Amino acid sequence: MSALHVHVDGIGLWSPTLGDFAALRAQWQGADVSVPPSRPRAAALPVNERRRAPESVLLAVEVAGQAVAMSGCAASELPCVFSSMYGDQLISDYMCTTLAQAPHELSPTRFHNSVHNAPAGYWTIASGCRAASHAISAGDASFGAGLLEAATLCLAEQRPVLLVCSDIAGNGPLGEMSGIRAAFGCALVLSPRAGPRSLAHLALTLTPHAGDALRPAPPTGAWHEANPIATAAWPLLQNLIDGGGQCTLAAAETLAMRVVLETLA
Amino acid sequence: MPVPIQPLAVSASTATSALGQGLESHLDALSGGRGGLRENDFSSAPLACWIGRVAGVEDAPLPAAHAMWECRNNRLAWLGLHQDRFIEHALDARQRYGAARVALVLGTSTASIGATEEAYRRLDANGRMPPELRRPPIHAPHSLAGFVAEALGLEGPCLTISTACSSSAKVFASAERLIRLGLADAAVVGGVDTLCDSVLFGFNALELVSPEPCRPFDQARRGISIGEAAGFALLERVEAAPAAPRLLGYGESSDAHHMSTPHPEGLGAELALRDALARAGLEPGQVGYVNLHGTASLKNDEVEAALIDRLFPATTRASSTKGFTGHTLGAAGILEAVFALLAIGHDLVPGNLGCLAPDAACGPQLALRGERRRVGVALSNSFGFGGNNACLAFGSAPA
Numbered sequence: 246m247s248a249l250h251v252h253v254d255g256i257g258l259w260s261p262t263l264g265d266f267a268a269l270r271a272q273w274q275g276a277d278v279s280v281p282p283s284r285p286r287a288a289a290l291p292v293n294e295r296r297r298a299p300e301s302v303l304l305a306v307e308v309a310g311q312a313v314a315m316s317g318c319a320a321s322e323l324p325c326v327f328s329s330m331y332g333d334q335l336i337s338d339y340m341c342t343t344l345a346q347a348p349h350e351l352s353p354t355r356f357h358n359s360v361h362n363a364p365a366g367y368w369t370i371a372s373g374c375r376a377a378s379h380a381i382s383a384g385d386a387s388f389g390a391g392l393l394e395a396a397t398l399c400l401a402e403q404r405p406v407l408l409v410c411s412d413i414a415g416n417g418p419l420g421e422m423s424g425i426r427a428a429f430g431c432a433l434v435l436s437p438r439a440g441p442r443s444l445a446h447l448a449l450t451l452t453p454h455a456g457d458a459l460r461p462a463p464p465t466g467a468w469h470e471a472n473p474i475a476t477a478a479w480p481l482l483q484n485l486i487d488g489g490g491q492c493t494l495a496a497a498e499t500l501a502m503r504v505v506l507e508t509l510a
Numbered sequence: 511m512p513v514p515i516q517p518l519a520v521s522a523s524t525a526t527s528a529l530g531q532g533l534e535s536h537l538d539a540l541s542g543g544r545g546g547l548r549e550n551d552f553s554s555a556p557l558a559c560w561i562g563r564v565a566g567v568e569d570a571p572l573p574a575a576h577a578m579w580e581c582r583n584n585r586l587a588w589l590g591l592h593q594d595r596f597i598e599h600a601l602d603a604r605q606r607y608g609a610a611r612v613a614l615v616l617g618t619s620t621a622s623i624g625a626t627e628e629a630y631r632r633l634d635a636n637g638r639m640p641p642e643l644r645r646p647p648i649h650a651p652h653s654l655a656g657f658v659a660e661a662l663g664l665e666g667p668c669l670t671i672s673t674a675c676s677s678s679a680k681v682f683a684s685a686e687r688l689i690r691l692g693l694a695d696a697a698v699v700g701g702v703d704t705l706c707d708s709v710l711f712g713f714n715a716l717e718l719v720s721p722e723p724c725r726p727f728d729q730a731r732r733g734i735s736i737g738e739a740a741g742f743a744l745l746e747r748v749e750a751a752p753a754a755p756r757l758l759g760y761g762e763s764s765d766a767h768h769m770s771t772p773h774p775e776g777l778g779a780e781l782a783l784r785d786a787l788a789r790a791g792l793e794p795g796q797v798g799y800v801n802l803h804g805t806a807s808l809k810n811d812e813v814e815a816a817l818i819d820r821l822f823p824a825t826t827r828a829s830s831t832k833g834f835t836g837h838t839l840g841a842a843g844i845l846e847a848v849f850a851l852l853a854i855g856h857d858l859v860p861g862n863l864g865c866l867a868p869d870a871a872c873g874p875q876l877a878l879r880g881e882r883r884r885v886g887v888a889l890s891n892s893f894g895f896g897g898n899n900a901c902l903a904f905g906s907a908p909a
């Protein structure tokens with residue numbers, strides 16, 4: 246295959262210690278960074294929805310809103326890809342607990358918020374977006390597979406696409422299985438063409454049968470190891486800060502994706 | 511408007527549902543107007559409703575080599591893969607193109623959450639899952655695709671699509687894009703969803719579950735019957751299988767309206783439908799059959815009936831097959847894509863089982879009983895929570 250070429254027009258990011266991409270860059274450059282509010286603001290949601298929305302939705306909408314604002318695109322015009330390894334684990338934990346004890350007492354609202362495409366649903370409703378919305382999952386490769394799916398959509402349709410990758414922290418017996426200890430979300434607006442707001446150019450190429458190259462590095466205690474999306478996204482985020490560089494992401498279990506990043510002159 | 515796509519060959523397909531295992535049993539049931547719903551004997555606590563349960567899943571454990579993936583949903587996937595020699599077609603494609611050149615895109619709404627539910631019913635004294643269920647991959651949405659990738663030995667792009675009830679319709683669109691851009695030469699697409707407490711009690715909490723077998727488009731319909739199913743299809747460029755039926759187009763859209771209620775005028779559904787026709791280069795009058803989403807919920811059927819009536823001539827026939835299988839949720843897209851392919855291949859319009867007195871919104875297109883007539887081109891509608899819509903267009907190979 247030839248490389249897929251896309252441009253990054255906007256970046257969003259949120260973790261319990263970093264409120265946006267600028268905060269990540271400042272922290273990486275050694276500056277002091279103030280801690281964001283304990284819940285993502287998710288300003289794109291109407292006030293009522295913000296109160297009702299579960300944490301997974303607030304996180305995804307927060308980073309989506311940041312990336313779209315930076316891109317200057319109209320949210321209503323952007324097809325979107327929401328990727329998450331576990332969806333809303335807290336709702337799954339609640340549902341499985343309730344179903345085991347008093348199944349007839351299951352909350353209807355929590356049930357409809359439990360669908361994996363709840364963030365995509367809330368986002369498209371809030372932004373009046375009638376374009377295609379996708380909700381995907383790919384295990385440990387959820388970030389790389391999300392980037393591949395969004396780039397594919399962007400190039401096949403020749404229009405900008407919003408990518409959101411996020412997971413919240415787990416709880417209870419399910420949380421023990423997921424091992425996700427902190428929330429993290431990041432978002433990119435990808436465009437098929439360079440525009441005035443383009444921040445970087447990405448060239449993506451796949452390398453199959455690369456299981457060995459994708460084996461996770463031994464843990465170092467770094468902040469991003471508390472969340473697999475953050476672990477996977479960190480090398481690309483570093484290159485976005487540095488304005489250049491190459492990294493290898495997992496696009497599937499044994500499928501590596503080389504991402505060459507260049508800043509536009 | 512999207513530009514037309516190059517059609518893809520659907521060189522193999524299969525389905526397993528309450529109607530039976532494999533295409534033959536589905537064709538027999540549709541031809542004979544024989545439904546597969548039964549009284550609920552599945553949920554962990556009593557719930558008076560009807561379900562579309564696949565017989566024999568309990569007796570079909572996974573082979574020891576795949577034991578780490580053991581759960582009802584993956585058992586149903588394994589059972590489904592073995593019908594109609596689908597697994598042989600998939601392995602043949604792997605042989606011809608190489609393991610990394612065959613993409614795998616599967617839809618599911620709840621994956622193996624049934625195993626997570628079971629673990630929560632059997633927590634140990636310390637509140638932990640029982641040891642035999644402490645297998646992290648089966649508690650994640652990617653469980654199904656992770657298992658099938660291992661079972662088929664595929665190493666190309668591998669994706670779970672989980673957009674509620676449109677999940678396994680959208681797999682065709684993702685696969686088409688991967689093939690069009692040269693990231694794969696073929697794709698195994700499909701979907702599997704199994705009965706579980708989450709959906710039975712969840713839809714019940716939303717007051718969407720019918721106490722009687724579901725009656726899509728009937729004036730007296732009382733809600734959905736939940737079912738389970740597995741289905742798969744193999745997509746390749748048409749040169750590889752010139753005589754096979756084809757994926758002609760697809761449309762995807764969002765309602766931007768409400769999390770669990772469709773847009774009152776069916777705006778998103780219409781966008782998806784028009785997109786599918788545009789990508790297929792078709793006019794509404796060329797469509798022989800539309801397999802409707804037709805869940806038998808009050809709102810969906812009213813909106814969808816009006817949409818079909820205003821878009822299509824009476825010569826286009828339309829029906830929901832959910833009276834046969836129940837609403838198989840994340841597997842509905844692939845199951846009903848297979849019904850559309852059966853309709854084309856056998857010139858059979860399935861009847862709309864369960865509907866005696868159609869809703870006033872229904873037009874002359876609704877086929878209450880099965881009809882033998884040339885179909886040629888068939889569409890399949892799938893709409894999900896979050897206002898997530900997909901429409902697929904299939905056609906026979908040119909004569």
